[in-house]
Amino acid sequence: MATSAVTVTLFGFFCMFATWTDAVTEMPKVELIVARKDIPLGSTELLLCRANKATTFRWEKDEEEIDELIDSDEENSRLTLKNVKMTDSGIYKCICDFDGEEYEDSVNLYVYETPNFGTTKTFHEFLVNQTVHIPCLVTGKPEVETNWYWNDVQVSRNDTSNLNGKIKGRPISRTLNISVVVNVPPTVLFHGERTKVLAGPDRNVTLTCLVTGAPQPSITWETPETSDSSRYIYNSDKSKLTIPGVARSDFGRYVCSAVNKIGEDSITFTLDVSELPLVSLSQSEVVLNLGDSVSVFCNATGHPTPTIQWLNSSKNGGMLQIKNVVPSDGGVYSCKATNEAGSNTKTFTLMTSPGVPTSFTIKPGSAAFHINLQSVVNGGSPITQYIIQWRKESKDDWNETVIPFSGRLEVTSLAPYTEYSVRFAAKNKHFRGDFSAEEKIRTLATQGESVVK
Numbered sequence: 001m002a003t004s005a006v007t008v009t010l011f012g013f014f015c016m017f018a019t020w021t022d023a024v025t026e027m028p029k030v031e032l033i034v035a036r037k038d039i040p041l042g043s044t045e046l047l048l049c050r051a052n053k054a055t056t057f058r059w060e061k062d063e064e065e066i067d068e069l070i071d072s073d074e075e076n077s078r079l080t081l082k083n084v085k086m087t088d089s090g091i092y093k094c095i096c097d098f099d100g101e102e103y104e105d106s107v108n109l110y111v112y113e114t115p116n117f118g119t120t121k122t123f124h125e126f127l128v129n130q131t132v133h134i135p136c137l138v139t140g141k142p143e144v145e146t147n148w149y150w151n152d153v154q155v156s157r158n159d160t161s162n163l164n165g166k167i168k169g170r171p172i173s174r175t176l177n178i179s180v181v182v183n184v185p186p187t188v189l190f191h192g193e194r195t196k197v198l199a200g201p202d203r204n205v206t207l208t209c210l211v212t213g214a215p216q217p218s219i220t221w222e223t224p225e226t227s228d229s230s231r232y233i234y235n236s237d238k239s240k241l242t243i244p245g246v247a248r249s250d251f252g253r254y255v256c257s258a259v260n261k262i263g264e265d266s267i268t269f270t271l272d273v274s275e276l277p278l279v280s281l282s283q284s285e286v287v288l289n290l291g292d293s294v295s296v297f298c299n300a301t302g303h304p305t306p307t308i309q310w311l312n313s314s315k316n317g318g319m320l321q322i323k324n325v326v327p328s329d330g331g332v333y334s335c336k337a338t339n340e341a342g343s344n345t346k347t348f349t350l351m352t353s354p355g356v357p358t359s360f361t362i363k364p365g366s367a368a369f370h371i372n373l374q375s376v377v378n379g380g381s382p383i384t385q386y387i388i389q390w391r392k393e394s395k396d397d398w399n400e401t402v403i404p405f406s407g408r409l410e411v412t413s414l415a416p417y418t419e420y421s422v423r424f425a426a427k428n429k430h431f432r433g434d435f436s437a438e439e440k441i442r443t444l445a446t447q448g449e450s451v452v453k
Contacts, residue, residue, distance in 0.1 A: 026052060028098040032105035038172055039084050041113040041141065047079040049094030049105070060093040086111050086141055110170060115140035117176045127262065128184045128214075186213035186258035186265040198341050199246050199275045199303075206242045207269055209256035217258035217265075224252030248275045248303055277302035277337035277344045285349040287430050293323040296348050300337030309336050311345075320348070327355035327433065330380025351380040354426040354433035362422055364441045370410035371424060381428035388424040389435070390414075416445045 029052040039045050049057055057077035059066040071078045081088055093106040118137045126132045138144050148155050189210040197205045211217050219238040223229055226249040233242040243250055251273040257266040282297040298318045300306040310320050311334040322329050333348045355377030362371050369390075376383065383405050389398040390411060403409055414420065419442045425435040 028053060028055070028096065028101070028103045030055075030094060030096045030103045030105045032092070032094045032107050034107050034109070037107060038110045038112060038170055039081075039088070041084060041086060041111055043084050045081045045084055045109070047081070047092055047094075047107070049077040049079070049096070051075045051096050051098075051103075053098070055096040055098050058095040058097070060095065062090040063093075081109075084111050086113070112170065112172055113139070113141035114172070115144050115174045117174070120176060121178070122176065123179045123181075125181045125183060128182050134178065134180070182214060183260075183262045184212065184214040185263035186211060186217040186260055188256055188258045188265045188267045194270045194272060196272045196274060197246050199248050199250075199273050201245045203246045204242060204244045205246050205250075205271065206240055207254055207256070207271070209239050209241070209258075209267070211239060211256075211258040213258060213260050213262070213265075215260050217260040220257050220259075222253075222255035222257070224250070224254070226250075226252065243271075246273055248273050251303075273303065274339070274341035275301075275303040276342045277306035277339055279335055279337045279344050279346040281335060281346050281348055283348065284346075285351065287351045288325045289431075290325055290327070290353050292325050292352075294321070294325070294350065296320040296333070298335035298337075298346070300335075300344070302337065302339050302341065302344075304339045304341075306337035306339040306343075309338070310334065311336055322350065325350070325352050327353055327377040327379045330378065332380075349380060351428070351430055353431035354379040354381075354383060354428050356434045357424060357426060357436040360436070362439050362441050364443050365410075365412075366444050366446045367414045367416040368410060368412040368443060369414070369420070369422065369441050370408065371422075373409060376426045376433075378426070379428055379431065379433065381430055383426045383428055385427040386424055387427060387432065387435075388422070390420045390422045392418065392420055394421065414443050416443055418443050 031050045033048040033050060034045070036045075049059075051057075052075070054074040057070070057072045059070055059077070059079055066079065069080045069082070071080070077094065079092070079094075089109060089111040091106055091108050093104055095102055095104040116139045118139060120135065120137045124132070124134055136146055138146055195205065195207075197203060209219060209221075211219055216237075221232075221238065221241055223232075227243070228247075228249070231244055233244065234240065241254070241256075251271055254269045254271060255266055256269065257264060277300045279298065279300045281299075282295075286294055286296075288294060296319070298308055298310070298320065300308050300318075308318050312331070313320060313333060320333055320335070330350050330352045333350065334345050335348065336343055336345045357373060357376045359374035359376075360371055362369055371388070373386075385405060386403045386407075386409055387400060388403060388409065388411055389400045391398050392415075401411060409424070411422075419440055421438045422441055423435040423438045426433045
């Protein structure tokens with residue numbers, strides 16, 4: 001029983017040992033390690049082949065064995081490529097022999113010459129509407145694929161933009177920024193070539209010169225010699241010229257010129273300044289006796305040249321002439337000057353004697369009479385008083401009373417039922433006019449008084 005027991009025990013021990021040995025036995029493994037697969041021409045590159053247990057190493061490139069530049073130990077082998085050439089591109093394979101059984105790992109190395117733009121110009125300057133060619137001098141191995149970009153958008157090679165050189169089929173590229181300047185000769189425009197403006201201290205005018213071109217043109221102005229340029233106001237680029245308080249002297253030609261290194265352009269603008277008529281008279285008023293004469297001169301300036309007219313007279317032109325003055329000649333005369341900018345008027349006042357009253361009636365009253373006056377020519381000056389005269393007989397002296405303009409034209413306290421001769425005249429600030437024709441009236445009896453014939 002003991003022996004059996006030992007035998008059983010030993011059998012169990014060896015079974016357990018065999019199982020543990022299988023568990024710790026590792027499969028052969030080979031790993032080929034490189035820092036990069038794309039290798040610049042002329043560089044040095046290390047290929048490391050690592051095994052997980054002792055082995056012998058063998059190297060191949062494109063199925064051909066390599067026996068140089070190799071440094072190996074039991075579990076590592078190193079292949080050093082020095083001063084890499086284009087012919088070093090290919091598939092490298094590391095083969096390990098584990099007790100007659102081979103394991104391998106491989107890597108495909110790609111040798112390239114970095115794209116180089118050489119003497120490619122990075123700045124070009126052209127004139128608008130030209131057809132131009134921008135050369136791209138790119139070197140690199142193997143074949144370099146070039147692409148053009150403008151504002152990060154790929155464009156055809158007929159366009160101008162940024163240049164990207166890329167090794168065909170590989171993520172290797174270089175970018176060259178090329179600046180392209182398109183020059184445009186200046187072009188000058190106006191909002192209209194003629195402007196009409198009215199002169200005046202509160203009148204401003206702005207001339208706008210619209211300019212295009214590249215590079216940005218500089219702007220200059222040529223202005224009339226008669227205009228006071230010290231008043232001018234320009235904006236920052238001088239594309240706007242403001243003339244405050246436009247005067248007649250500002251009329252004329254304004255030339256806006258734009259210049260850049262490509263060329264120049266200009267345009268002429270005509271400022272037509274109108275001026276309201278300014279009227280002056282040789283005298284503003286005159287006091288004349290009846291029968292006198294007077295001449296008044298009316299002058300007017302302005303642009304365009306004004307026409308002159310005396311409004312309340314048949315006279316046209318600058319001179320108003322009145323001969324042998326009569327009361328109806330008194331009054332206000334207006335000289336009006338007119339042009340397309342507007343009109344202006346000045347007045348002249350002629351003052352003389354009032355006219356003879358003609359439109360009136362005299363009505364008798366109780367020992368009185370009163371006058372109903374419709375109108376009287378005032379001689380160019382307001383009536384201030386009326387002088388009323390009366391008498392019984394032609395040989396008698398005239399009795400007289402003075403009544404203010406606003407008063408009632410009435411005479412009282414006369415003899416009742418008595419015949420009187422009556423006349424009256426108007427007076428203004430300067431003269432008393434002639435008396436009216438005499439009229440006969442008979443007063444009425446006072447109330448309660450009997451009339452004895």
